[in-house]
Amino acid sequence: MAASRDRRQFREQLPHLGRGLEVVAAALEAEALLVERFETEMSVIGPMGFSSYFLVVADICQYARDDGQPVIHQLQETRRYIRRVPA
Structure with a gap:
């Protein structure tokens, strides 16, 4: 059964x-x-030779996620900061 x-x-x-x-x-x-x-x-x-660039971007993305920020926002802020830093 x-x-x-x-x-x-x-x-x-x-x-x-x-x-x-x-x-x-x-x-x-x-x-x-x-x-x-x-x-x-x-x-x-x-x-x-772009491997380092992708590692830096991955670190920025992970920081933004951990901080609760949208990833694109953090990348835009980083781009603004880099433009202000003297070469």
């Missing part, structure tokens, strides 16, 4: 499992595209 109930519940869940597998497959495909894009970007950024 319990076995038939388990089989029935399993059959009822099959459509949901199928959708879950589709979501997983889409996520894996998106991850592969992200890795490919990252490798392409790094093949350009690294040789041009």
Whole structure:
């Protein structure tokens, strides 16, 4: 009796499992595209010497997030500050 109930519940869940597998497959495909894009970007950024720039921008973005500020606002403020600093 319990076995038939388990089989029935399993059959009822099959459509949901199928959708879950589709979501997983889409996520894996998106991850592969992200890795490919990252490798392409790094093949350009690294040789041009912009790695440090991206690290600084990442630090500014993280500071803004931690401070509860919108990231774009913090980048604009940083740009204004850099313009005032004598070269």
